Amino acid sequence: MNTGQSGRESILLVDGMALMFRAYYASAATGYIRRTKAGLPTNAVYGFMRYFWDAVQKFSPSHIACCWDLGSKTFRTEQFAAYKGNRSEAPDELIPQFSIIRDVMESLGIPNISSPGYEADDCIGTLAARFSPEMEVLILTGDHDMLQLVNERTSVIIMKKGHGNYMVYTPETLMEEKQLVPRQIIDLKGLMGDTSDNYPGVRGIGEKTALKLVQEHGSVEGILANLDALSKSVRTKIENDLDMLHLSRRLAEIRCDVELACGVDECRFVMNAAAVASKFEELEMSSIVSWMGLAATP
Known part of the structure; x- marks a missing residue:
């Protein structure tokens, strides 16, 4: 897994917030919340990994980073107090899963990126601007606002309904579908x-x-x-x-100038299979160990 579809190195920038909410609501809608024996909810973590791993298999990035919001206070709420003011609180079962999935990403060797006062979108915009001169950038999200980041070296992969169903936006497909340029x-x-x-x-x-x-x-x-x-x-x-x-x-407008300590080398995707398998066994998700093709720990 070291090159994108064009043959050059590529980085997958994951909109952690979009995947997490999508994963939670897709499974919570069935009325069943997956939990560990100790009662810890893990349905969003499980669903997140299914979405994430499918994209990794399909797009074969050489590098990966996952971006997160840090809280509701950002430079946008300072400009407009009602910004996102209509959002309800995250469900109780989802809240503890944010830290669990960040731990999972760490076990995969993937950096979790966020910045006080900014949203995950701004971190993604910044990393896309930073890395696109040297490699192909792929943004995995469900958020159409990200289409403003599309350019000749940056594609936005919008997750559609159902697993493994994507619309990949390039300047050409954006023009074809919406008759718009990214700006x-x-x-x-x-x-x-x-x-x-x-x-x-x-x-x-x-x-x-x-x-x-x-x-x-x-x-x-x-x-x-x-x-x-x-x-x-x-x-x-x-x-x-x-x-x-x-x-x-x-x-x-997504900001592309956030101060982030994230270099290209730390984003290179090199997985320690034993560490990952151990993490999923701790979360009682041995099925993930098998469909990711990881050997179970002794």
Whole structure:
């Protein structure tokens, strides 16, 4: 496992938050929460590993890093107090599993990356910018906001419904599917807002109108320079919400300049099979040991 699909070295940047929530809710929906004999919930850890390992098998990265949020207070909540304010607390059964999966990643020799005041997205954006000059970057997530990071050396792998089902976005596939270049994703979110992150954009402008405006005028600046060409209703909405348009665009933009102590060498994926098998046996997940092809510890 040392080169990506193009034959060069590649790094898989894992959106730990996206995989963890997806894994938890996919299994919790059945009504059964997997637990150890001592009662520790492990359903999200198990599901995370299934998603993660499938992607590793499929994309064969030579390097891997996993990025995490650290808490709800970030530079975005300082700019807009209601940012993500609509999110409910993580379920009680999920909370202890965040530290367990970080331990699992450590046993795999994979660095866990996070930074106070920033989100996992910003850590991913920073590492993508840092490593793309020397290797292919693959971002594993379910978050379409990440499409703004796509470029000739960075692909975003969006996890679709079901295991092993992905849409890989490159500049070509993004243009083909959405008729947008990556930077325009930020302009789109500035106009339409984001209900899951709880910022409004321009009130009264939905995805369809936002998409049409960005495609026709190229960017928010292009739209503002051509307000006279817009319908009276759309123009009025934009003029009434200019401050929120600019703020929403700032909130939507992933930072790529976070100070992170993470070098390429520590991300090289070299697994100690015995350490990993031992970790999963401790978590009473011997089935993972077998489908990862690891020898059980004596």
